[in-house]
Amino acid sequence: MEIRWNWLKSGMVLGTVFLIAVILVKPIGVSTQFVIFDGMVWNLFSEDVVSEDSSSKTGYTSNNEYLNKSGGKYAKNIENPINYGFLFVIAMIGGGLISSKLQNSKISSDDKEAPKVFRESGHNKRYIVTFIGGILVLFGARLAGGCTSGHMMSGMMQTSLSGYLFAFGTFAAAIPVAIFFYRNSSKGEA
Amino acid sequence: MTIILALAIGGLFGFVLHRVGAGNPQNLINMLRLQDLHLAKVILFAIGSSSLVLFILLATGLINESHISIKAAYSGVIFGGLIFGIGFAIAGYCPGTCLVGFGGGRKDALFFVLGGLVGAIIFTLSYSWINSTFPSLFEGIAGGKTTIADTGIEKFGGMMDSIPALAVAAVIAVVFMLGAWKLPKRFNV
Numbered sequence: 585m586e587i588r589w590n591w592l593k594s595g596m597v598l599g600t601v602f603l604i605a606v607i608l609v610k611p612i613g614v615s616t617q618f619v620i621f622d623g624m625v626w627n628l629f630s631e632d633v634v635s636e637d638s639s640s641k642t643g644y645t646s647n648n649e650y651l652n653k654s655g656g657k658y659a660k661n662i663e664n665p666i667n668y669g670f671l672f673v674i675a676m677i678g679g680g681l682i683s684s685k686l687q688n689s690k691i692s693s694d695d696k697e698a699p700k701v702f703r704e705s706g707h708n709k710r711y712i713v714t715f716i717g718g719i720l721v722l723f724g725a726r727l728a729g730g731c732t733s734g735h736m737m738s739g740m741m742q743t744s745l746s747g748y749l750f751a752f753g754t755f756a757a758a759i760p761v762a763i764f765f766y767r768n769s770s771k772g773e774a
Numbered sequence: 775m776t777i778i779l780a781l782a783i784g785g786l787f788g789f790v791l792h793r794v795g796a797g798n799p800q801n802l803i804n805m806l807r808l809q810d811l812h813l814a815k816v817i818l819f820a821i822g823s824s825s826l827v828l829f830i831l832l833a834t835g836l837i838n839e840s841h842i843s844i845k846a847a848y849s850g851v852i853f854g855g856l857i858f859g860i861g862f863a864i865a866g867y868c869p870g871t872c873l874v875g876f877g878g879g880r881k882d883a884l885f886f887v888l889g890g891l892v893g894a895i896i897f898t899l900s901y902s903w904i905n906s907t908f909p910s911l912f913e914g915i916a917g918g919k920t921t922i923a924d925t926g927i928e929k930f931g932g933m934m935d936s937i938p939a940l941a942v943a944a945v946i947a948v949v950f951m952l953g954a955w956k957l958p959k960r961f962n963v
Contacts, residue, residue, distance in 0.1 A: 586798055586878070591812055594794035595819025595954060601790050603824045605783050607831070609776075611843050612787060614870040618894035626895075650901035668776050672784035673873060679788020680797050680877025696881050699800035699866060711885040714799075717865025718872070718889020719896070721858050725869055726897035727904075727911075728854025730845050732868040735855075737817070739845055741825045743922040743943060745915065745933065746847035753855020754862065755806075761863035762806030 587687045602737055609668065611742065613734030615725035616658070617673040623651055623662035634659045701769040728753070788874050797874035799866025799882070806863050808961050815954045822950030829923060829943035844930045846918040850911040861893075922946065 589597070605612045623646075627633045637645035641655025644663055651658045661667045684691070697707035725731040728750050730739065736754070739747025794816050795801040804810035831837040845851075862868055867875060867886045875883035905912060917931035923942035924932025934942050 586795065587793060588795040588798075588801070588812070589793050591815040591954065591959075592819065594812075594816040596823060597790050598794055598816060599820035599822075599824035599827075601783070601787050602820065603827055605787070606828065606841050607837055608783065608841075609779055610841050612783075614873070615894075618869060618890050619898055622891055622895040622898060648898060648902075649905070650898045666777065668780045671777060671780035672787075673870075675781045675784030676788030676791070676870060676873045677877040678781075679785040679790070680792045680874035681879075682785070682877075683789045683792035683797075683874075684878035691879065696879055698882055699798065699803065701800055701803050701866075707882070710882050714865045714867065714882045714886040715889035715892075717861040717867065718886040718891075719893035720861025721865065721868060721886075722890040722893030723897045724854045724856070724858030724861065724893075726854070726894060726901075728851045728858060729848075731858065731870065732862075733870045735845060735851070737821060738843075740821045741828055742842060742844060742925065743825065743829075743946060744844050744847070745920045745922065746845045746851050748922075749847055749851045749915070750855045750858075753852040754859040757856040757859030758806045758863040759808065759859075761860050762803055763808070765864050766803060766807055 586684070586689070586691055598737075599741075602741055606738070606741070611734065611738030612672075613669070613730060613738060614673055614676070615722060615731035615734065617670055618722050619650070619658060619726060620661050620670055623658060624665060627662055634663045636663075701766050704769075787870075788877060791871055791874045792878055796871045797878050797880070797883075799871075799875065799880075801866075802862070802868075802871065803866040806866075810960050811957050812959060815957050815959070818950045818957070819954035822947040822954065825943055825950070826947035829940050829947075832925060833938075833940045839925075839927050842925055842927055842930070844919040844921055844925070847915040847920060848912050848918065849915065853911065 602612055632647045634644055634646050636643060642657055642660040644656040644659040646652040646656060646659040698710035702710045735747045735750035791797055796813060801813050805813045865886050867883060869890060872883045872886040876887060920931035920933055922933050923939040924935040
C-alpha cells in the first residue's frame, strides 16, 4: 500500500508545484516530450529528420511537417537533448522513484503488474490494454496539443479556454468508458 | 541554470504526483468510475488555489509575464480529448503519471510509455495528412489563445476583458475549491 496524502494537503502541494513552475520557468507540460523522444530515436537512423537551417526561427528545420512546426521548435529540441522540457520529464521518473523508496510500505509484486481492479484478468492482458491505452492517450494528446498537465492543470490554472475544452472532451469519454470497461470489477479501496 | 531548474522542478513534480496517489492507476480508474473521488478533489483544489495565486501575482505584477503560455483552443482539442479519455479510462495512466508509476516500480506503466511513444510517432507521421484533410480541426475557437479571466497580455485574448481579471479568476477559484471540499470522497450507488 502506497502512501497517499489526504486530498487537501495533496491539492495544496500539487497546486504549489504548478505555481513554482510558472513563476520560475513556464507552465508544466509533458506529452510533447514523447514526440521529442521519438524524434531523437528517429534522428539516429535518418539524416533528414532534423537539419540546421539558418533561415528558420530556431535555426533548425525538419522534413516532417509536425516536427517543423513553430519555426522548427521540436526539431531543435530533438537535436539538443539537454533541454528544459526533456530533462523535466526524465526527472519526473526520478521523483516517482525517490518517493517510492522513501516510504516504508512497498507495493506488492501483483500490484506492480496490474492494479486491483484489473487483477482477475491477468497481467498479460493488462500489459496489452495499457499499451493500447498509451497509443490512444498520446495520439489524442498531440491532436489536442496537450495533456492532463499542460491543458487541464496548467491550462485551467491560467483559465485557458483550451484547458476547459480538453477537460470536457476527456471526461465525456473517460467516465462512461471506465464505468463500462470495469463494470464487473469490485469497488475495492485503492 | 535551466538544467538545474528542469531537474529540480521535474523531480519535485514526480515526487508530489506519486505522493498524491496519481502514479497508481487504481486511483485514476476508480476516480473515472466515480468510486473514489480523492484525485478529483485534489485536481479541483490544485487548479483553484494555484489559479487564485497566479492572478494575484499577475495583478500585482510580481510574475514575469513572458512565463505565461496559453495553448490555442480549436475543435481538435475536444476530439483529441475524447480519444485521450478512452485510453486514459482503460489504462488509468496519463502521460505524466505513467512516468511516475514507472519510477515507482510499476511494470504496466512501462507498457503504457511504450504505447505512448507509438501513439506519438503515429501522430507525428500522420499530422501532414490530418492537417490537409481536416484543416477545420485546427481552426481557432474564440480567437484561439484565449483565457476566461483576461491575463492583460496583448497576444492572448480575454473572454471577460471588461471585468477585472482578478475578480473573474477569484470566482472561478472559489467555485473549484468549494467543489473540491463539497465533493464526496465516494458515491455509494
